Amino acid sequence: MNNPAINVNSEIGTLKSVLLKRPGAEVENITPDTMERLLFDDIPFLKIAQEEHDFFADTLRDNGVETLYVDDLAVEALDSDDVIRHRFVQQYLDEAGYGIGTTHDALFNYLETFDTRDMVTKLYAGIRRNEFDFENDSLHDLAGRDAANPFLLDPLPNAYFTRDPQASMGNGITINHMTYKARQPESLFTEFIMQYHPRFAGHVDIWRDRNHNTRIEGGDELILNDHVIAIGVSQRTSSKSIEALAKELFANPNSHFDTVVAVEIPHNHAMMHLDTVFTMVNRDQFTVFPGIMDAGGQMNIFIMTPGPDGTVKLAHRTDLGKTLQEVLELPELDLIETGSGDEIVAPREQWNDGSNTLTIAPGEVVTYNRNYVSNELLRRHGIIVHEVISSELSRGRGGPRCMSQPIWREDL
Numbered sequence: 001m002n003n004p005a006i007n008v009n010s011e012i013g014t015l016k017s018v019l020l021k022r023p024g025a026e027v028e029n030i031t032p033d034t035m036e037r038l039l040f041d042d043i044p045f046l047k048i049a050q051e052e053h054d055f056f057a058d059t060l061r062d063n064g065v066e067t068l069y070v071d072d073l074a075v076e077a078l079d080s081d082d083v084i085r086h087r088f089v090q091q092y093l094d095e096a097g098y099g100i101g102t103t104h105d106a107l108f109n110y111l112e113t114f115d116t117r118d119m120v121t122k123l124y125a126g127i128r129r130n131e132f133d134f135e136n137d138s139l140h141d142l143a144g145r146d147a148a149n150p151f152l153l154d155p156l157p158n159a160y161f162t163r164d165p166q167a168s169m170g171n172g173i174t175i176n177h178m179t180y181k182a183r184q185p186e187s188l189f190t191e192f193i194m195q196y197h198p199r200f201a202g203h204v205d206i207w208r209d210r211n212h213n214t215r216i217e218g219g220d221e222l223i224l225n226d227h228v229i230a231i232g233v234s235q236r237t238s239s240k241s242i243e244a245l246a247k248e249l250f251a252n253p254n255s256h257f258d259t260v261v262a263v264e265i266p267h268n269h270a271m272m273h274l275d276t277v278f279t280m281v282n283r284d285q286f287t288v289f290p291g292i293m294d295a296g297g298q299m300n301i302f303i304m305t306p307g308p309d310g311t312v313k314l315a316h317r318t319d320l321g322k323t324l325q326e327v328l329e330l331p332e333l334d335l336i337e338t339g340s341g342d343e344i345v346a347p348r349e350q351w352n353d354g355s356n357t358l359t360i361a362p363g364e365v366v367t368y369n370r371n372y373v374s375n376e377l378l379r380r381h382g383i384i385v386h387e388v389i390s391s392e393l394s395r396g397r398g399g400p401r402c403m404s405q406p407i408w409r410e411d412l
């Protein structure tokens, strides 16, 4: 790829550029009735969440990281041409179940009244039925909709977890078909940015697009080095998508990835992604939540490598530490347990994303200040820890790694 726009060949190389989304009105459109469906366990106080997010972004900028906001990029991509903007809106409505009909027309015309900036903000925030002059559902629309839902288009409160709708991988990206309806529209923004934003269009390899039925999310996709990837088999990522992605990476001449390690983790909301229980913080240091292993310290891991004729070879392993040493060729390994592995502290801090560290340089991380036992332990293991504030952001069940999508890291 000439002039690549993305360069991510590790989890730990010095971070230069990152994609963020400041939480907006979408977070205020979570209600007790919709909270579970919208994947929140509580209703955050937006004003404080925004202050916390700004603090996080400032911490990154103070450390030399360029912060790009996904909604700004979307506006720039969609504003370039009316045809592109219309195609985006049409697809957005289509995927929301309004392909044709009076609701489609009403929503389309309503969105047309906004400039692109306000339209993008509106789509993230969601559109209420009573927001505009709209009375008649067409028969077509009534069939599939929950009449009690005040929203015609649901809000996207998870959008500040920019890690998940896509994943940078080498000079390319996966644009993800996400698991739950509540998040699926998020990667449509990514698709249009990658296709039409001048910074990205034609400068990114798309390893996998979102037109799939099998699910995958960025929180499960970890770039261990320039040829090894780890992917969680989780609530959000299926083994089928991992195998398909591995095949593509092994076959595509632009990809230098030759090993994919599939790591099975419990399928529940507290550990929805691999990065909620396992992250890389230095060349040979990782955080890990002991709850992902069975009583004997074992788990299910599959090492995938290219086989003959485009097939994938599988090797089963059960020891996480030994597998990492094998695939990364590490003589030593330091696995740092979330919450010191204590039976009370570890699950508490994992719940508040104590394992969800964002590494900004080898041995240097950003974490939430509330996970003070894990932070102290990281420091004792020689890691530099930048703490960011969080009482509200963490109510969405995600931490610094989830809230950031690296676009550029220095190679190691």
Ligand SMILES: NC(=[NH2+])NCCC[C@H](N)C(=O)O
Pocket (backbone or CB within 6 Å): 038, 039, 040, 158, 161, 163, 164, 183, 218, 219, 220, 272, 273, 275, 276, 356, 396, 397, 398, 399, 401, 402
């Ligand atoms: N990479 C992550 N761990 N992201 C966390 C996402 C949290 C979000 N509420 C969800 O359930 O989807």
